[in-house]
Amino acid sequence: MSITLDQRMAQTGTRFLIFPQPRYLPFFEEPEVVYVSVPPQEIQPGPADDRMYVVDAVNKQPYSFFSQPPYRGPANPPIMPGPDGHFDHLDVNNREFSCATMYATVRRVLDIWEDYFGRRIEWHFRLNYQRLELIPLITWDNAQSGYGFLEFGYGRTPAGGIDRTRPYCQNFDVLAHELGHSIIFAEVGTPNINANTDEYGGFHESAGDLVAMISSLHFNKLVERLLENTKGNLFTTNELNRIGELSENRQIRELFNYEKMSTVSQEPHELSLPLTGAIFDVFVEVFQRELVQAGLISEELARRSFHAPDENEDDDAIQAEFTTAYSGKEEQFKDALFRARDYLGAVLAEAWNQLSANNLTYARVGLQLMNSDVTISGGEYQNVIRDCFAWREISLPANSVAFQIRRLDDCGLMSYH
Template sequence: MSLELDRRLADVGTRFRIFPQPRFLQKADGSGPLFPEPEEVTVSVEPGAMQAGPGDDRMFVIDAIGKLPYNRFFRPPFRGDARPPVQAGDDGHFDHLDPAGREFSAATMYATVRRVLDIWEDYFGRTIQWHFESDFSRLELIPLIEWDNAQSGYGFLEFGFGRKPNGTIDHDRPFCENFDVLAHELGHSIIFAEVGVPASPQDEAIDYGGMHESAGDLVAIVASLHFHSVVDMLLDSTKGNLLTINGLDRVGELSDSREIRVVFNSRRMSDVGEEPHDRSLPLTGAIFDIMVEVFQQDLVAKKLISEDLRTRSTNLPGTSQDLLEIEAEFTAAYTGNEAAFKDSLLRARDYLGRLLAVTWSRISPDFLTYHGVLRTLLAADREITGGENVPIIRSCFAWREIAPVPTSLMLRQHTLVDCGLTAGKGVTVPDPGAPADPQIPAPRANGAAFVNRL
């Protein structure tokens, strides 16, 4: 699993430097950048197989000149003018690039997408084939077009810049250096590749759309937790207390990162509508809650916190005194045990990554419902852990009010009459091994006898 990923790549992969979060994000107290320096990451491509650009056999960067955004009439491949491809250093790596230069932005875009793909292919245990493979063999990455937006599409990712308060382009905020945004967009590609799209025009795909946005956020947050600085910041700020109101508030103060904010949410199905981003929140929250619960379960197993503390922090006590007591107890437990807490969180992260990979490999896009996602998660946990975390998964989804829709056939009752197991006024249940009773009608060919008609 991914705890071993960096160890495996350290001696064989190619080195880059990327910012875990956008460099313009400031600390809550305004004392300086949240992440002042880029961090070194190693991607799975060996230096000898790396191409200028950068690029490899799965993706490549092209720094287009004067390009307009792709649309339904203008699609890849890009055949216009482009700046010279970024070259590796003499040692075959790209960690020498100056963060102030344009080449760093191009290399960051490649390194982020390649790194996120490496992480999720590790969880899937195999190559994730592009959903556009019938037309293109490689994903086209365009880092810096003169546009105050960004988009992903069939065979490409192209990114522009953020906006200033007056609405003009802010060249100090290139989207291609935003790890969360790139990872989220790659998450959509992973879902297209592994889940597919609904086939029926009668499928309104309401939960499918919410699942897609949720998956993008989860791909991003799980990938961001592979930065030690992000994990350390999260734990140092919360002391492992990730589920109480105090913990949620503190996380919200950490960063302007959308992904960090959306996974820590308290939205239930009764709070949201049908717009995909809004509807994604209960599903994202439920799945991230699973990771936190598994994390705290491991802390209990290691005797780092008590079962009582875990229960009180999970159930969100109603008084400020309770919250202060919980915070104090977590602080005492965390102090001196920082490495053990981190190990538990990383193991929970990798459990969640594998759980999602197995689930996304198995769900159907056709008439998808959140309840169907839940059942597939339960089956995935039985495969991974033998069902150890089934109660956690059930409780996290129940709290978010994710259940079969009221009109679901699953909720209909079936009487003996409905099942064709009666004859006249008396109820006769036949012996399965006995010869067929000619007085008991056979089930209807269209299956109608199995549906409750009340």
């Protein structure tokens, strides 16, 4: 989302409160005020609009193959806006806040990605349902997205029970990830039954994680915390690359990882890691190039900071150099991060718009990213994408027809004697 768009939304949009990261994590105990694109006069009680609506269901069982939207059972009254038409007045400790923040999170993530696509994202379920149904709180230790709905329960206690202090509907990363699945279904589609691949499943999970990462970078509090902790050295474990954080030391997946195609199974979540890691590496490389071009770090420091875990680099010395470079240049580092964020969002949107779900492979994803880079940057990052994907062992299979050698005779053409 461009900074100018966010400024316009602050003038005409509706205010909500969202926790950038789970509120039980240090530094994120207080929510951040955000705006969604829908004006106050167009948001209905619920909250609801023309794209989605919240139902605070009572005693509901999770949807299954045998039950689908719309929910028609008992429900609490819809949440009303404040006297000024906004929803930032709600007590964060009340159930009403969970309803409002779930709507705000989904609406804001949709706003962000429609900005990157440059157009409206149509729901893949629109043949059957006009709007996305949002169910914020059911008695369940899980969450799920499905055809026309998102419904969320609670996290788990260390003993395995339901932890009502940790509703998933307040976890921005988890909600953004699930909406990412809907975006991929809408833009890339679903494969024919005989054209499905393991990598399509991994791609779906990777895309959900990337949607969450890029969307989270639209919170000033998170960006400032990220840069203050890392000083711009993003090839480290930090707030940004832990998706679906469950505690200070537990998360669903890490974007920053060292997995390659040879080190993972075909299970979709595990298989997603090399693709996600490759694209995260591209993002950090773009960020560092922005820093180099702005004269904030040296090319030599950028090169040394990008290394595998078994390479002999002095991490403490690298961090010290980033710390020195960052001091007094905080705003310049922040601007460079925003430029890298918006580059990646635009490139992914362009690539997803062109991809086909049938026979999808990570190699095709990489090739389409390179095509999209030409459109977005004029091809500035071709080598970066190529190198990051190669390190993850993402390439065409050895038996691909693309490797077939074709001689003149094979093409039905004969040379003159």
